[in-house]
Amino acid sequence: MTSPVRLLLADDEHLIRGALAALLGLEDDLVVVAEAATGPEALAMARAHRPDVAVLDLQMPGADGVRVATSLRAELPGCQVLIVTGHGRPGHLKRALAAGVRGFVPKTVSAQRLAEIIRTVHAGNRYIDPELAADAISAGDSPLTAREAEVLELAADGAPVAEIAERAALSPGTVRNYLSSAVTKLGAENRHAAVRLARERGWV
Amino acid sequence: MTSPVRLLLADDEHLIRGALAALLGLEDDLVVVAEAATGPEALAMARAHRPDVAVLDLQMPGADGVRVATSLRAELPGCQVLIVTGHGRPGHLKRALAAGVRGFVPKTVSAQRLAEIIRTVHAGNRYIDPELAADAISAGDSPLTAREAEVLELAADGAPVAEIAERAALSPGTVRNYLSSAVTKLGAENRHAAVRLARERGWV
DNA sequence: GGCCGCCCCTGACATTTGTCATGGCGAGTG
DNA sequence: CACTCGCCATGACAAATGTCAGGGGCGGCC
Incomplete structure (x- = not known):
C-alpha cells in the first residue's frame, strides 16, 4: 500500500475541527498531521508539516480560506487545497478557483463523502459541489465594473x-x-x- | 450504572452533525437517538424519540434553535435544551435563556468539553460559556423601545x-x-x- | 482612424433623509 | 394628583442622496 495522504485541517470551530480530525483519522489511507484555527496559523502549520492536502474553512479569523490558498499555492505547489464552507456564495467559488483551489464543498456533505473528495483532490483531480457550481453559473458574472x-x-x-x-x-x-x-x-x-x-x- | 443520556442532535451541516454524533457516541454514558437538519425536523424527531437532552444549532433552516427550544419546553418539559452556536451574539443568549434553554456554548469548545457540558445540563444545572456571558453583560440591555x-x-x-x-x-x-x-x-x-x-x- | 466602453469629473434638479420643535394620549409611579 | 415615559403625530428645515445631462481622456478593437 502507498503511504497515507497527509492532511492539514484548518477551521476556527474547535468542535468541528476536532470531530473531523477524529473521523478522517479513522480512514486508514488518511492521516491528519496538523490543525489550525486561524489563517496565519494554517500557513505556519503548512510550512512546518508540508501536508499533501489542506482542508480549509472559508471563514476564519486572520485571513480567509481563499487568501490562505493563494499563499499556499505559491509556497507549497505540491499541496492541494480543498475549501469547505458553511454558506457558500457564488463569488467565493469563483475567487477560490482563481486562487488555484482544487475542491470546493459545503459543510452539508457527510464525512464519508468528504474523505472520498479528499482522495479525488489528492489524485490531482478537481471536485466542485454540483449545487454550488449551479448557483455560481446561474448567478453569472458580475455586471459591475x-x-x-x-x-x-x-x-x-x-x-x-x-x-x-x-x-x-x-x-x-x-x-x-x-x-x-x-x-x-x-x-x-x-x-x-x-x-x-x-x-x-x-x-x- | 444508570441508563445513558439520550441525545437529539440538530444542525444543518451534515459534516458537523455526523462527526459530532460519532464522537459523542464514543462516550459510554451518551447515546445519540436522533438527528435533524432543520428546525421543524428537530421538533418532529424530539416528539418521536423523546430525548433527555437536545443539542441544537442556533442557525438552522425553518426555525432557529431558540424557537425550537421554546416549542420543546412546552411539549417535552423533561427534555433539557443545549444550544451550540458558531458566532454567538449577545442578544441570542438572552433570548435563549428566556426560552428556557439550559446551556449555551460556542462551537469553539472541544467535543470532550461538550460531552461534559451535556452531562451538566442533563443533571439539571445550567452552563453558559463564560466569554459569551461576559459579552452579553457588557453589551447590556437594549436601549431601544x-x-x-x-x-x-x-x-x-x-x-x-x-x-x-x-x-x-x-x-x-x-x-x-x-x-x-x-x-x-x-x-x-x-x-x-x-x-x-x-x-x-x-x-x- | 473611428467606435466603444470605462474612467473621471461637473452642475443642476427632485427626492429622500435626518433633525428639531411641538403637542396629545395613555399607563405607571412617587 | 402631578410627573415621567413611551407612543403617535404634524410641520418645517437642512443635509444627504438619487438621477439626469453633459464633457474630456484613455485604451482596445474592427
Missing part, C-alpha cells in the same frame, strides 16, 4: 458619500454616479439593497 | 421610509422620528449603521 464594485464595497457599512469619496480618492459626484449605475445594474431600490444583493451573489 | 426596534428591523433591508411606514402602519414622520432616536441611542452615523450595530448586539 471595477470601480463600481469598489465604491459599492466602501458603501457597505453605511458610510456617507463624502467619506466614500475621500477613501476612494474620487469626487463626491463621481461616487454618486457609480453608486447610481451599480444600483441600476443590480435592479435594486437603493444603494443599501444593492450592497445586500451584491453580497448575496458574491460580487463584492 | 419596542417600536424603535420594530421600525429599525423593517429598515434593515434598505427599504425607504414610506415603505416602512406602510408596513408598520405608522405615519412616515413617526417612522423618521423613531429611526432618528434609535440612531441617536446607538451612537450611529445613520440608520444603516444603526441596523448593523443593533444586529451585532443582538437587539433586533
Whole structure:
C-alpha cells in the first residue's frame, strides 16, 4: 500500500475541527498531521508539516480560506487545497478557483463523502459541489465594473458619500454616479439593497 | 450504572452533525437517538424519540434553535435544551435563556468539553460559556423601545421610509422620528449603521 | 482612424433623509 | 394628583442622496 495522504485541517470551530480530525483519522489511507484555527496559523502549520492536502474553512479569523490558498499555492505547489464552507456564495467559488483551489464543498456533505473528495483532490483531480457550481453559473458574472464594485464595497457599512469619496480618492459626484449605475445594474431600490444583493451573489 | 443520556442532535451541516454524533457516541454514558437538519425536523424527531437532552444549532433552516427550544419546553418539559452556536451574539443568549434553554456554548469548545457540558445540563444545572456571558453583560440591555426596534428591523433591508411606514402602519414622520432616536441611542452615523450595530448586539 | 466602453469629473434638479420643535394620549409611579 | 415615559403625530428645515445631462481622456478593437 502507498503511504497515507497527509492532511492539514484548518477551521476556527474547535468542535468541528476536532470531530473531523477524529473521523478522517479513522480512514486508514488518511492521516491528519496538523490543525489550525486561524489563517496565519494554517500557513505556519503548512510550512512546518508540508501536508499533501489542506482542508480549509472559508471563514476564519486572520485571513480567509481563499487568501490562505493563494499563499499556499505559491509556497507549497505540491499541496492541494480543498475549501469547505458553511454558506457558500457564488463569488467565493469563483475567487477560490482563481486562487488555484482544487475542491470546493459545503459543510452539508457527510464525512464519508468528504474523505472520498479528499482522495479525488489528492489524485490531482478537481471536485466542485454540483449545487454550488449551479448557483455560481446561474448567478453569472458580475455586471459591475471595477470601480463600481469598489465604491459599492466602501458603501457597505453605511458610510456617507463624502467619506466614500475621500477613501476612494474620487469626487463626491463621481461616487454618486457609480453608486447610481451599480444600483441600476443590480435592479435594486437603493444603494443599501444593492450592497445586500451584491453580497448575496458574491460580487463584492 | 444508570441508563445513558439520550441525545437529539440538530444542525444543518451534515459534516458537523455526523462527526459530532460519532464522537459523542464514543462516550459510554451518551447515546445519540436522533438527528435533524432543520428546525421543524428537530421538533418532529424530539416528539418521536423523546430525548433527555437536545443539542441544537442556533442557525438552522425553518426555525432557529431558540424557537425550537421554546416549542420543546412546552411539549417535552423533561427534555433539557443545549444550544451550540458558531458566532454567538449577545442578544441570542438572552433570548435563549428566556426560552428556557439550559446551556449555551460556542462551537469553539472541544467535543470532550461538550460531552461534559451535556452531562451538566442533563443533571439539571445550567452552563453558559463564560466569554459569551461576559459579552452579553457588557453589551447590556437594549436601549431601544419596542417600536424603535420594530421600525429599525423593517429598515434593515434598505427599504425607504414610506415603505416602512406602510408596513408598520405608522405615519412616515413617526417612522423618521423613531429611526432618528434609535440612531441617536446607538451612537450611529445613520440608520444603516444603526441596523448593523443593533444586529451585532443582538437587539433586533 | 473611428467606435466603444470605462474612467473621471461637473452642475443642476427632485427626492429622500435626518433633525428639531411641538403637542396629545395613555399607563405607571412617587 | 402631578410627573415621567413611551407612543403617535404634524410641520418645517437642512443635509444627504438619487438621477439626469453633459464633457474630456484613455485604451482596445474592427
